[in-house]
Amino acid sequence: MGIEGIGARVARKEDKRFIxxxxxxxxxxxxxxxxxxxxxxxxxxxxxIKGIDVEAARAMPGVxxxxxxxxxxADGIGNLICGWMVHSKDGSPMxxxxxxxxxxxxxxxxxxxxxxxxxxxxxxxxxxxEAVEVDYAELDAVTEAPAALEGGAPQLHPEAEGNxxxxxxLGDEAAxxxxxxxxxxxxxxxxxxxxxxxxxxxxxxxxxxxxxxxDHYTCWTTSQNPHVARLVMSAFYNVAPENKLRVIAPDxxxxxxxKIYIYPEEIVCLWASKKxxxxxxxVADRTESFLTDAHGRDHHTKVKMxxxxxxxxxxxxxxxxxxLGAYMSLFSSATPTYLxxxxxxxxxxxxxxxxxxxxxxxxxxxxxxxxxxxxPEATYVLERTMETAARQLGVSPAELRRKNFVxxxxxxxxxxxxxxxxxxxxxxxxxxxxxxxAGFEKRREEAKGRGKxxxxxxxxxxxxxxxxxxxxxxxxxxxxxxWESAEVxxxxxxxxEVLTGSxxxxxxxxxxxxxxxxxxxxxxxxxxxxxxxxxxxxxMGMGTYGSRSGAVGMSAIVKALDKVEAKAKKIAxxxxxxxxxxIVIENGELKVAGxxxxxxxxxxxxxxxxxxxxxxGMEPGLKETAFYDPTNFTFPAGCYICEVEIDPDTGRTExxxxxxxxxxxxxxxxxxVEGQVHGGVAQGIGQALLEGTRYDETTGxxxxxxxxxxxxPRADDLPSFRISTxxxxxxxxxxxxxxxxxxxxxxxxxxxxNAITDAIGxxxxxxxxxxxxxxxxxxxxxxx
Amino acid sequence: MSDVSMVVNGRKVTGNVEDRTLLVQYLRENxxxxxxHVGCDTSQCGACVVHLDGKAIKSCSILAVQASxxxxxxxxxxxxxxxxxxxxxAFKEHHGLQCGFCTPGMxxxxxxxxxxxxxxxxxxxxxxxxxxxxxxxxxxxxxxxxVLAGAEAMSGKTETKAA
Numbered sequence: 001m002g003i004e005g006i007g008a009r010v011a012r013k014e015d016k017r018f019i020x021x022x023x024x025x026x027x028x029x030x031x032x033x034x035x036x037x038x039x040x041x042x043x044x045x046x047x048x049i050k051g052i053d054v055e056a057a058r059a060m061p062g063v064x065x066x067x068x069x070x071x072x073x074a075d076g077i078g079n080l081i082c083g084w085m086v087h088s089k090d091g092s093p094m095x096x097x098x099x100x101x102x103x104x105x106x107x108x109x110x111x112x113x114x115x116x117x118x119x120x121x122x123x124x125x126x127x128x129x130e131a132v133e134v135d136y137a138e139l140d141a142v143t144e145a146p147a148a149l150e151g152g153a154p155q156l157h158p159e160a161e162g163n164x165x166x167x168x169x170l171g172d173e174a175a176x177x178x179x180x181x182x183x184x185x186x187x188x189x190x191x192x193x194x195x196x197x198x199x200x201x202x203x204x205x206x207x208x209x210x211x212x213x214x215d216h217y218t219c220w221t222t223s224q225n226p227h228v229a230r231l232v233m234s235a236f237y238n239v240a241p242e243n244k245l246r247v248i249a250p251d252x253x254x255x256x257x258x259k260i261y262i263y264p265e266e267i268v269c270l271w272a273s274k275k276x277x278x279x280x281x282x283v284a285d286r287t288e289s290f291l292t293d294a295h296g297r298d299h300h301t302k303v304k305m306x307x308x309x310x311x312x313x314x315x316x317x318x319x320x321x322x323x324l325g326a327y328m329s330l331f332s333s334a335t336p337t338y339l340x341x342x343x344x345x346x347x348x349x350x351x352x353x354x355x356x357x358x359x360x361x362x363x364x365x366x367x368x369x370x371x372x373x374x375x376p377e378a379t380y381v382l383e384r385t386m387e388t389a390a391r392q393l394g395v396s397p398a399e400l401r402r403k404n405f406v407x408x409x410x411x412x413x414x415x416x417x418x419x420x421x422x423x424x425x426x427x428x429x430x431x432x433x434x435x436x437x438a439g440f441e442k443r444r445e446e447a448k449g450r451g452k453x454x455x456x457x458x459x460x461x462x463x464x465x466x467x468x469x470x471x472x473x474x475x476x477x478x479x480x481x482x483w484e485s486a487e488v489x490x491x492x493x494x495x496x497e498v499l500t501g502s503x504x505x506x507x508x509x510x511x512x513x514x515x516x517x518x519x520x521x522x523x524x525x526x527x528x529x530x531x532x533x534x535x536x537x538x539x540m541g542m543g544t545y546g547s548r549s550g551a552v553g554m555s556a557i558v559k560a561l562d563k564v565e566a567k568a569k570k571i572a573x574x575x576x577x578x579x580x581x582x583i584v585i586e587n588g589e590l591k592v593a594g595x596x597x598x599x600x601x602x603x604x605x606x607x608x609x610x611x612x613x614x615x616x617g618m619e620p621g622l623k624e625t626a627f628y629d630p631t632n633f634t635f636p637a638g639c640y641i642c643e644v645e646i647d648p649d650t651g652r653t654e655x656x657x658x659x660x661x662x663x664x665x666x667x668x669x670x671x672x673v674e675g676q677v678h679g680g681v682a683q684g685i686g687q688a689l690l691e692g693t694r695y696d697e698t699t700g701x702x703x704x705x706x707x708x709x710x711x712x713p714r715a716d717d718l719p720s721f722r723i724s725t726x727x728x729x730x731x732x733x734x735x736x737x738x739x740x741x742x743x744x745x746x747x748x749x750x751x752x753x754n755a756i757t758d759a760i761g762x763x764x765x766x767x768x769x770x771x772x773x774x775x776x777x778x779x780x781x782x783x784x
Numbered sequence: 785m786s787d788v789s790m791v792v793n794g795r796k797v798t799g800n801v802e803d804r805t806l807l808v809q810y811l812r813e814n815x816x817x818x819x820x821h822v823g824c825d826t827s828q829c830g831a832c833v834v835h836l837d838g839k840a841i842k843s844c845s846i847l848a849v850q851a852s853x854x855x856x857x858x859x860x861x862x863x864x865x866x867x868x869x870x871x872x873x874a875f876k877e878h879h880g881l882q883c884g885f886c887t888p889g890m891x892x893x894x895x896x897x898x899x900x901x902x903x904x905x906x907x908x909x910x911x912x913x914x915x916x917x918x919x920x921x922x923x924x925x926x927x928x929x930x931v932l933a934g935a936e937a938m939s940g941k942t943e944t945k946a947a
Binding site for chain 1: 802804812816817818819820821822823824825826828829831858859860862863868872875876877879881882883884885886887888891907910911912914915917918919920921922923924925926927928
């Protein structure tokens with residue numbers, strides 16, 4: 001590895017602008033003539049709209065226009081859609097209700113957009129929004145998914161009888177029932193995976209600009225995938241054809257999944273710009289973000305796992321109710337199905353698995369992928385069950401897991417996935433050692449002497465990343481392919497631009513992608529620019545989520561670099577009168593192997609563009625494009641061990657040690673990978689200890705709609721983390737990368753809850769394990 | 785509407801603003817200093833921290849008119865005579881940022897933290913004193929490292945690599 005190549009801890013190129021305040025986020029954009037928007041939102045969880053009176057608002061100072069749902073419908077703007085078709089067990093397609101960008105006759109959750117006000121200033125827009133009079137007839141609301149399935153529950157959409165969107169199954173139910181019936185031991189649990197609000201620090205924002213002279217739209221938006229936004233807004237929402245719509249996602253302040261989706265606001269801002277003739281900017285305040293960003297998780301699950309007399313798992317049956325909120329968000333159907341039940345085999349060799357998932361409408365914000373997306377839910381189910389099984393069987397949690405690990409690869413699970421490689425014991429052993437697992441009982445005793453209850457818990461996770469092989473996801477219902485594109489442009493003086501369809505919103509692509517090019521061509525990363533986030537610059541791309549930018553996005557760059565190198569070698573061979581096969585690229589030079597003949601990289605690039613002396617028939621220039629479609633998912637895996645101390649008087653949990661041992665395959669920049677693990681683990685600990693989204697079950701009001709009410713992890717809630725990596729290179733892509741973006745959030749919640757339940761001696765504990773809940777559980781517990 | 789006059793990053797500025805204009809709005813919208821960010825509406829997140837007469841404040845919790853007559857330093861003015869302030873350099877060197885949205889507020893808070901603790905900082909103090917700044921990306925691990933390293937560099941004990 002060179003000092004800037006693959007494997008080097010290179011400080012990030014993009015940091016300079018962020019640490020000096022020169023980053024450019026959507027809210028920082030100013031367009032001449034730009035005006036400001038505020039949305040009128042439903043204060044009710046469920047209501048009929050009897051009428052909307054906008055006249056008073058229209059007369060307010062600075063107001064340019066007030067626009068409502070009937071107008072957007074009249075202009076032919078389409079409903080929002082879910083882009084992944086899931087079929088129920090009976091073969092029927094999922095039951096998708098209509099989601100108008102502005103509600104027309106009914107609102108279904110608090111925050112549902114009803115009208116947009118465009119005014120000279122943000123303050124004036126907000127004042128006027130309060131003056132829009134909407135005549136609502138309130139309806140009963142339901143917020144919890146199990147309640148929404150009960151007879152007599154309020155009905156949200158006429159398309160979905162009983163609020164049931166689909167009743168889906170994966171695996172062999174009969175074989176699983178047979179295996180469980182013959183099991184020597186069975187473990188049963190009921191598990192709630194708490195609803196979370198992603199809370200990227202930059203609130204969502206959109207700036208729509210219709211240019212009348214060119215009959216062309218530009219949308220600056222907080223998106224993880226601007227090309228998908230353009231595709232969907234063009235093909236399904238009828239905003240504008242793709243050639244008339246440019247989508248720019250500039251610096252984006254975190255996403256964690258919540259900025260994958262196309263929301264009503266960017267559609268409405270673009271449409272409103274044409275209606276009003278001015279550029280329209282909207283920026284969410286934090287409470288709007290809480291109310292309307294897609295939430296994550298929210299599963300109710302019953303699980304049953306069977307073991308033989310030798311403690312090998314014989315079967316696993318899972319029954320899950322998934323709350324999808326009031327409308328189906330863009331990938332909401334895939335998250336609790338193909339990203340969830342397909343991971344129910346975990347790291348274990350399980351002969352029979354059956355997963356049943358019922359997806360349900362409720363009067364809450366739409367629910368979709370949030371960091372991990374389905375895989376944290378699967379891991380939580382499995383790893384809570386494994387820890388519980390070990391306690392019930394009276395065996396070591398570590399050794400019960402080890403006994404059941406998949407040990408040979410490739411391994412076909414009963415739930416679609418084919419694990420290509422891994423070494424689960426290596427991560428387990430690394431974590432056990434780093435955590436001094438063997439010495440724990442001594443520490444428990446020592447803590448007892450100080451009046452503290454100490455507990456330890458582990459979690460062995462696997463995830464499917466590198467999303468995803470297009471044909472495979474197409475056969476499962478995806479509306480898009482999940483390849484990635486890259487273009488490598490060598491300029492005439494040898495500097496390089498890499499255009500990628502991946503999108504960085506904190507991941508550091510401007511550095512890691514440049515490291516790859518530096519490794520291949522031997523040029524410094526300062527001569528390489530990574531271009532992303534603009535549909536006018538990058539032709540097409542699928543964006544960043546599902547830990548796919550390294551495994552898929554960088555593989556596309558590798559393919560484009562292969563083509564650039566091949567052409568460069570042809571030119572070099574011609575210039576040096578050598579055989580093409582003898583040319584090597586090293587340290588920024590093209591050399592004839594075994595001789596002292598060289599052509600510097602910049603000179604080669606210049607030769608390609610002057611075209612004075614190229615091989616016969618060769619086109620001038622040095623620029624290549626590639627699309628890379630993965631052949632399989634990748635399978636990052638690892639072991640996390642959490643150690644806690646609980647104050648029995650207050651129920652407060654302190655995380656005294658957190659160990660993460662991960663196998664991400666090959667690593668481009670260890671510093672950045674460590675940062676991804678830190679952040680993921682913090683979000684997982686947040687889920688386990690702090691973050692609970694609460695709707696009032698009667699009124700449907702979101703009670704936790706600000707940072708005063710929803711507990712975000714803060715610096716003093718967390719320890720410093722002890723992390724390491726083990727490496728089995730991924731055989732499925734040219735760089736051997738598995739991906740690291742989501743692991744921390746997937747592996748950590750069960751480790752934390754397993755540690756707390758170990759400390760307090762009861763399994764009766766739901767996330768977030770607040771001091772009040774831990775204290776109450778402790779009072780009702782009898783030690784096992 | 786009210787007249788405001790203050791010194792921002794060493795430059796005297798005057799303006800006429802709606803009475804309800806927050807300092808953060810004045811900085812961002814009137815002066816174009818967009819490095820100061822707005823991440824919440826309840827003065828919880830700290831993305832808007834600037835220095836007012838040398839002390840860290842949340843610029844979302846004060847009106848522009850209240851800041852009239854004061855000296856304000858924003859992230860853009862933190863290193864007037866250098867490429868980077870030692871705290872900025874420490875955040876880069878120790879990967880104390882990912883998406884960058886909370887970063888200006890973190891750095892402004894960290895510089896003030898060093899001022900308030902002339903005896904030096906330790907991890908516990910840093911974590912405690914970051915109570916008013918939220919980051920969703922880093923898990924704070926590398927922010928804590930950055931603040932400690934930046935504090936050392938500011939005290940002249942160690943050199944932090946300039947970017």
